[in-house]
Amino acid sequence: MDHLINPRVKNIEISGIRKFYNMVSHTEGLISLTIGQPDFPTPEHVKKAGILAIEDNFTSYTHNAGTLELRKAACDFMKSKYGLNYIPDSEVIVTMGASEAIDIAFRTILTDEAEVLLPGPVYPGYEPVIRMMGAVPIYIDTRKHQFRFTLDVIKPYITKKTRCIVLPYPSNPTGVSLTESELKELADFLRDKEIFVLADEIYSELTYDRDHTSIAQYLKDKTILINGLSKSHSMTGWRIGFLFAPETITQHILKVHQYNVSCANSIAQKAAFEALTTGKNDANKMKIEYQKRRNYVYQRLQNMELEVVMPEGAFYFFVKIPEEMGLKSFDFALDLVKQVKVAVVPGSAFSEYGEGYFRLSFACSMDTLVEGLDRIEQYFQKNPR
Numbered sequence: 390m391d392h393l394i395n396p397r398v399k400n401i402e403i404s405g406i407r408k409f410y411n412m413v414s415h416t417e418g419l420i421s422l423t424i425g426q427p428d429f430p431t432p433e434h435v436k437k438a439g440i441l442a443i444e445d446n447f448t449s450y451t452h453n454a455g456t457l458e459l460r461k462a463a464c465d466f467m468k469s470k471y472g473l474n475y476i477p478d479s480e481v482i483v484t485m486g487a488s489e490a491i492d493i494a495f496r497t498i499l500t501d502e503a504e505v506l507l508p509g510p511v512y513p514g515y516e517p518v519i520r521m522m523g524a525v526p527i528y529i530d531t532r533k534h535q536f537r538f539t540l541d542v543i544k545p546y547i548t549k550k551t552r553c554i555v556l557p558y559p560s561n562p563t564g565v566s567l568t569e570s571e572l573k574e575l576a577d578f579l580r581d582k583e584i585f586v587l588a589d590e591i592y593s594e595l596t597y598d599r600d601h602t603s604i605a606q607y608l609k610d611k612t613i614l615i616n617g618l619s620k621s622h623s624m625t626g627w628r629i630g631f632l633f634a635p636e637t638i639t640q641h642i643l644k645v646h647q648y649n650v651s652c653a654n655s656i657a658q659k660a661a662f663e664a665l666t667t668g669k670n671d672a673n674k675m676k677i678e679y680q681k682r683r684n685y686v687y688q689r690l691q692n693m694e695l696e697v698v699m700p701e702g703a704f705y706f707f708v709k710i711p712e713e714m715g716l717k718s719f720d721f722a723l724d725l726v727k728q729v730k731v732a733v734v735p736g737s738a739f740s741e742y743g744e745g746y747f748r749l750s751f752a753c754s755m756d757t758l759v760e761g762l763d764r765i766e767q768y769f770q771k772n773p774r
Contacts, residue, residue, distance in 0.1 A: 564700020
């Protein structure tokens with residue numbers, strides 16, 4: 390029956406992040422710097438809200454777009470944090486994590502041969518959905534631009550087929566984010582173009598040197614804004630995301646969402662309401678700790694004379710593998726496991742433009758980072774450049 394499987398599905402692959410980790414995770418004594426989720430527990434008051442929802446039998450379907458109280462809380466959160474104005478009744482959908490929000494957005498706006506512009510390197514979760522829609526991912530090399538997906542970088546690739554530009558900032562895997570002026574310039578250029586922007590801002594609460602700015606502040610009518618609680622409130626397993634867009638867009642995306650999952654988990658929605666209200670600033674404590682780790686890791690990598698851009702947000706470093714070593718990123722990552730039992734993610738998992746790099750996550754304890762970086766330093770001492 391294999392020949393009857395949709396070829397678009399057959400031709401996509403499991404994420405390179407997961408593929409590599411599954412390959413090496415059985416290694417005894419392994420220190421993993423691969424993980425892309427907070428190492429903090431979900432805040433206690435949020436967990437209690439979920440428990441109370443179960444005890445109160447809040448276990449039925451909700452409105453397809455999510456409970457109105459949660460949609461109101463989500464809109465209030467976006468207004469107070471980022472100055473964004475969305476209407477709870479019609480401009481927000483509660484989704485099963487940001488991943489589902491990305492999926493239903495692409496399934497709504499993409500058609501055969503439509504082109505989607507992506508910064509390379511980039512999180513690998515976009516391309517498979519684009520390809521399943523028969524659309525075409527167009528990767529644009531940002532390596533010579535400090536990984537910044539600015540108008541000057543994007544403009545030469547815009548064609549009559551361009552349907553969407555993906556702005557995933559702060560970035561996984563580079564930690565880079567765009568400035569207010571860069572976003573304004575891009576918004577001004579796109580204002581009269583029939584092009585959507587998908588702004589994946591799941592790391593918006595984890596920025597370190599300046600406040601997060603969204604392109605939706607300048608281009609709301611064309612922007613599909615993705616966010617959620619996985620990173621900001623350490624709620625990866627609760628699977629709560631949000632999709633914000635004008636009603637002219639959400640009215641169609643909601644149809645896809647309805648037939649996809651009916652609604653987000655009712656219990657998780659109660660916990661999410663608590664997170665966005667009482668826990669509005671829960672990310673702050675985590676952010677302080679992440680910043681300490683970021684600064685420590687940066688200094689260690691600098692001392693090893695490794696080329697790296699300081700991350701402005703999220704919790705990753707994207708580190709250049711010394712060219713004189715002559716190793717592809719997958720071979721380097723595998724050799725690192727074999728020699729010193731440290732796992733990082735090969736840069737090739739983030740498109741061809743990630744080749745020659747590796748991603749290191751600092752979403753783990755300081756003790757783990759110290760030991761992991763000690764071992765990485767030992768590796769480079771054993772393998773001089």
